[in-house]
Amino acid sequence: MTEVSQAVAGRSVPATSAPARVGPRLMRLANPTVASLILLVIVLLAWEFLPTALDVPKFIIPTLSDCLAELARMWAYEGLLGHFLSTALYTVLGFIVGSLLGAVLGYLLGMSAFWEKVLSPYILALQIAPKVAFAPLFIMWFGYNAMPKLLVTVLIVFFPVLVNVLQAMRTVDRDLVNLARAYNLSRLGVFWKVEMPSTLPNLMAGLRIASTLAVIGVTVGELVGGNTGLGFLISYGGGQANAAMVFNAILLLTVIGYALYFALVKIEARVLHYLPRAEH
Amino acid sequence: MALEFRNVTKRFTTANNALTAVSDVNFRVAPGEFVSVVGPSGCGKSTILSMTAGLYQPTEGEVLVSDAPVTGPNSHVGFMLQKDLLLPWRSIISNIEFGLEARGVAKAERRDRAMKELAHCQLAGFENHYPYQLSGGMRQRAALARTLAIDPEIILLDEPFSALDAQTKLLLQNSFAGTIAETGKTTLLITHDLHEAVLMSDRILVLSERPGTIVAEIEVDLPRRDRPLERRVMPQVADYAAQLFKHLKLEEKAA
Incomplete structure (x- = not known):
C-alpha cells in the first residue's frame, strides 16, 4: 500500500526506482495520467453499452456511436465547422474585450480610492445580477446578430477580472511603493514598475476564471437568439428531439473552453516564471 | 553635517486622537560616521527614518541632509528595511x-x-x-x-538583520560593515539589538519611550568598526551593552 501511495505522490519518479516486489503493470496503474485515461475509457464504454442495455431510447440518451454518426452528419449537412468556428471566435473575442475592459477599469479604480468607494456598490450589484439574463434585452436592442452574444460574453468575463485586479491593487505592498517613491519614480512609474507586476498573479487567476465563463456567455447568447454557433445547434437539436446533436454541441463547447483555459495556463506559466513552483 | 535633526517633533493626527511619535529630537551625524538608534519598540525609530528618507515631513523642526532641508523623497538617501x-x-x-x-x-x-x-x-x-x-x-x-x-550620501538601515537566524545575522553584519566601511558611506542604523548597535557603530543614540526623545548618546570607542566579528570578542562590548541596558531602564521594566 505504501509503495503505491508513494508512487502516486511522486509523479516524476521513474517506475524503475520502485521496490522490486511491486509489478511494473501495477506501477503504471498508479500513474495518474494512465489512471485518468483508464477512467475515460470506462466512461466511454458505459456510455456506449449502458443505454442499450437499460433500454433507454436514443432521443433520451444517444450512445457514443450514435453521437459520432450524428457528428459526421452535422459536419456534412449542418455546416458544423462554420458553427464551431463562429462560437470559438466569439468566445475568444468576448474574452479578450471583456478582460481588457475589466483589467483597465480595475487598474483605474485601484489607483483612485475615491472612485473605488463611489462605484463599488454598483459594481457589486452588477456582479450579483445574473448576466445571462441580459441576453433577451440585448437582442431587443441590437437584433438577431452577433452583437448580443458578444455583449453577454463581455459582461460575464468582465467582473472576475475586474474584481481580482482591484483586490490585488488594494494589497500591493506599501513598503514596495514607498521604496519606488524614495527612488523618485513618478506615479505612472510606480504603477508600471511595482503595482502592475505585483498584481499579475491575481490578474492571471482572474483571466483563468473568466476563460471558463466566456463559453457560458457565448452559449447563452446563441441559445436565446441567432442562427449560428453551437448554442444555436443546441436549441435547434432540442427542438427536433435530436439529443445526439445537443450532446455533440455541448462536447464541442467544452473543447473550446478547455482550449482557452489551457492556453491561459501556458501563458501564466510563462509570465509568472519567477514564482517558486509549488511542490506537488 | 551629513545628517542633522533640529528640534524635530512629529505628530500623527487621526480622526479622534493625536499621537506624538517623536518629540524634540536633536542630533547630528558627521560624514562617514556610523550611528545607531536604539530604543523600546514603538518609540518612533522608524519615524526618524521615514523623515530622513523624505517620505513625510516633521510637524515641527527641520531635517537636513548635507545641510539642505529634506522636502521629499530624494536621491541623497538610500534606505533598507527588514524586508x-x-x-x-x-x-x-x-x-x-x-x-x-x-x-x-x-x-x-x-x-x-x-x-x-x-x-x-x-x-x-x-x-x-x-x-x-x-x-x-x-x-x-x-x-x-x-x-x-x-x-546615496546616507544609508538608512531599518533593522535589516532582524529577520535572519543568529549565525546568518553575524555574518551579514560583518559583510555589511565591511562594505559600508569600504564605501565610506554615512550610515544610520535603526535597531533593537543592543549588541548589534555596539558592534557596528561609532556612536549610539538612545531613544525613550513614546514620545521618543534622545535620552543618551554613547560614543563607542572601539577599533575595527569594519569587522563586527572581531569586535564581538572584545571585553568592553559587554560594558557598552550594559550602559545601553541601563539607559533603556530594562531592569525596572522586568521588575
Whole structure:
C-alpha cells in the first residue's frame, strides 16, 4: 500500500526506482495520467453499452456511436465547422474585450480610492445580477446578430477580472511603493514598475476564471437568439428531439473552453516564471 | 553635517486622537560616521527614518541632509528595511538597477554600476538569479547592493538583520560593515539589538519611550568598526551593552 501511495505522490519518479516486489503493470496503474485515461475509457464504454442495455431510447440518451454518426452528419449537412468556428471566435473575442475592459477599469479604480468607494456598490450589484439574463434585452436592442452574444460574453468575463485586479491593487505592498517613491519614480512609474507586476498573479487567476465563463456567455447568447454557433445547434437539436446533436454541441463547447483555459495556463506559466513552483 | 535633526517633533493626527511619535529630537551625524538608534519598540525609530528618507515631513523642526532641508523623497538617501523589498519578477541585477531607472542613467552605465555593487556585496555570479532562488542573507545583500547603486550620501538601515537566524545575522553584519566601511558611506542604523548597535557603530543614540526623545548618546570607542566579528570578542562590548541596558531602564521594566 505504501509503495503505491508513494508512487502516486511522486509523479516524476521513474517506475524503475520502485521496490522490486511491486509489478511494473501495477506501477503504471498508479500513474495518474494512465489512471485518468483508464477512467475515460470506462466512461466511454458505459456510455456506449449502458443505454442499450437499460433500454433507454436514443432521443433520451444517444450512445457514443450514435453521437459520432450524428457528428459526421452535422459536419456534412449542418455546416458544423462554420458553427464551431463562429462560437470559438466569439468566445475568444468576448474574452479578450471583456478582460481588457475589466483589467483597465480595475487598474483605474485601484489607483483612485475615491472612485473605488463611489462605484463599488454598483459594481457589486452588477456582479450579483445574473448576466445571462441580459441576453433577451440585448437582442431587443441590437437584433438577431452577433452583437448580443458578444455583449453577454463581455459582461460575464468582465467582473472576475475586474474584481481580482482591484483586490490585488488594494494589497500591493506599501513598503514596495514607498521604496519606488524614495527612488523618485513618478506615479505612472510606480504603477508600471511595482503595482502592475505585483498584481499579475491575481490578474492571471482572474483571466483563468473568466476563460471558463466566456463559453457560458457565448452559449447563452446563441441559445436565446441567432442562427449560428453551437448554442444555436443546441436549441435547434432540442427542438427536433435530436439529443445526439445537443450532446455533440455541448462536447464541442467544452473543447473550446478547455482550449482557452489551457492556453491561459501556458501563458501564466510563462509570465509568472519567477514564482517558486509549488511542490506537488 | 551629513545628517542633522533640529528640534524635530512629529505628530500623527487621526480622526479622534493625536499621537506624538517623536518629540524634540536633536542630533547630528558627521560624514562617514556610523550611528545607531536604539530604543523600546514603538518609540518612533522608524519615524526618524521615514523623515530622513523624505517620505513625510516633521510637524515641527527641520531635517537636513548635507545641510539642505529634506522636502521629499530624494536621491541623497538610500534606505533598507527588514524586508528585502526585492521585486520578485526581476532578476537580481535588474533589481539592483531599479533605483537608477528613474534618474536618467543610461542603460549601459546602469548595468556597469549594478555589476560593481554586485561584486561589492559578494554576489558575483548571481546576477541572473531571481530573488526566490537566493537565501535570506543573500537577498539582504542584494538589497544593500541596490541601495549602494544609487550612490546615496546616507544609508538608512531599518533593522535589516532582524529577520535572519543568529549565525546568518553575524555574518551579514560583518559583510555589511565591511562594505559600508569600504564605501565610506554615512550610515544610520535603526535597531533593537543592543549588541548589534555596539558592534557596528561609532556612536549610539538612545531613544525613550513614546514620545521618543534622545535620552543618551554613547560614543563607542572601539577599533575595527569594519569587522563586527572581531569586535564581538572584545571585553568592553559587554560594558557598552550594559550602559545601553541601563539607559533603556530594562531592569525596572522586568521588575
